[in-house]
Amino acid sequence: MSQFSAPKKTKGNVMCTSFARSLPDPWVLAGSKLTATTSITSTPLGLWTFLDEPRAIFSSLPPHFPRNKAATSYAGSMADPKVAYTDDDGKSGISALSEQSSVVDERLLRTVEGRKFNTLTETYFLPADEDEWSRLNKQHMAIGLGLQGLFPNGDIVRAILQTKDGEGKSILDLGCGTGVWSLEMAKAYPRARVVGIDLAPVPIDPETKPPNCTFEIDNINNGLTHFDKQFDVINARLIGFGLQNFRKSMVDVARCLKPGGIVIWLDGDYDLYWGYPPKYMPPYSEAYPEGSGLQRIFYETRRAATAKGSDIFGMSLALDEGLWQQSDILDPATCQTASLLLPMGEWMKSDDINEAQLLGFVGKLMRQDIMAAHKGAQPVLLKAGWPQTVLDEWSSKADDEITNGKVSIRMRLAWGRRRGDSGQPAPALEPIPVDDSERPQVKYPHYEIYQTKEQSLAAVEKRKAGKNITPPPFPPSP
Ligand SMILES: C[S@@+](CC[C@H](N)C(=O)[O-])C[C@H]1O[C@@H](n2cnc3c(N)ncnc32)[C@H](O)[C@@H]1O
Secondary structure (H helix, E strand, O other), rough: OOOOOOOOEEEEEEEEEEHOOOOOOOOOOOOOOOEEEEEOOEOOOOOEEHHHHHHHHHOOOOOOOOOOOOOOEEEOOOOOOOOOOOOOOOOOOOOOEEEEEOOOOOHHHEOOOOOEEEEOOOOOOOOOOOHHHHHHHHHHHHHHHHHOOOOOOOOHHHHHOOOOOHOOEEEEEEEOOHHHHHHHHHHOOOOOOOEEEEOOOOOOOOOOOOOOOOEEEHHEEEEEEEEOOOOOEEEEEOOHHHHOHHHHHHHHHHHHHEEEEEEEEEEEEEEEOOOOOOOOOOOOOOOOOOOOOHHHHHHHHHHHHHOOOHHHHHHHHHHHHHHHOOOOOOOEEEEEEEEEEEEOOOOOOOOOHHHHHHHHHHHHHHHHHHHHHHOOOOHHHHOOOOHHHHHHHHHHHHHHHHHHEEEEEEEEEEEEOOHHHOOOOOOOOOOOOOOOEEEEOOOOOEEEEEHHHHHHHHHHHHHHOOOOOOOOOOOOOO
């Protein structure tokens, strides 16, 4: 029988039980986020029709999942009032605000071209509003399906967090966005301390937030010395656009680990790929009229980010080179990198019906994610000098490519564990016996792990084909 049989109806909700069973801890432990309200009907494949209705996803989420409204309030706590609300000054070294009560969240957001943005830095310029949260939560699901859980190396993370319910353990989620990853970890490990930090307030309901989870307003660029040696697990997912010196942040983050703790980086390879095997396609321009509109938007977004101080181009090689380079802090024997290829839309095929359904599910989520993402970049591209008419042209090409083409985005991953005290290798972990029937029954087919830096860089070389292009022209001067 298919992994993805039709959702089983229960009073008041619908749960795709066989699908939920195919997810590993802590997704299942976290109370199965894959629940839906009765208004959602199943497709012939047993997938939910809400996938084609961007906003409906919010009404389908369990209570702890981020909602439409930013309900959390923040107030000064760890902050020195002189440095709270200052940006990128390189001197704060503390969280600007900690979640408490009484300060209106709107102070932390500003509106540009009808979208909301953080007020701490211009370097990170993707929005922080309902449309963005909806997008991020879909992306979270797609990545989770690809990785088959909340992290790429479940056995290691579980072994590190192995105490009753995570007692005495601490988890840090950097640039936590909607807070979805933090919340799922807090539910899975109810005695662990989970801290999510971000430039913008997290849209959660304080009433339903797990008590072991807190959120802080903080700018990673200002340093993380206040978190030195505090965490067992650190998640640094998709924050590259907001970092001004990626390699420095890599070091700052590694220092936040306790001996033996693990850091997991995940970020996009914003060179998009086409077809399978994946091939780079140049950005659309007069020189490449057959090029991709979506690739052009991604390219210009990176350019605009760089102009605002982001090290987004520097991130690419830093992550593909992996964390072996941090051998003074991290144990190289525990470092690996990986590639996760995610299709946009349902074009990626497999002879295995279960795999095909998994790919289709991921593709639907990613199609909606990227359609929203490229629109979210418009305010900054307008500010960079691109006329609306040009953006509309790229945008309509991009929508057509995502809907009818064979586009995919690669997620690059890198992880490693901190050395033991006095530079010893990372302490050995006690393996946790896992019942194989608990493991996901369908393997995501486009996930590759590289065991060494050489393997990782050899894969970079292979992906280089076709990338040697003349960069497209800059925007017209005003
Ligand atoms: C693309 S979202 C990813 C959110 C989340 N990590 C996830 O994977 O769903 C990037 C998030 O990182 C945050 N961010 C970017 N740069 C940051 C910085 N310098 N300090 C703190 N947060 C940052 C942004 O505000 C945004 O919420």
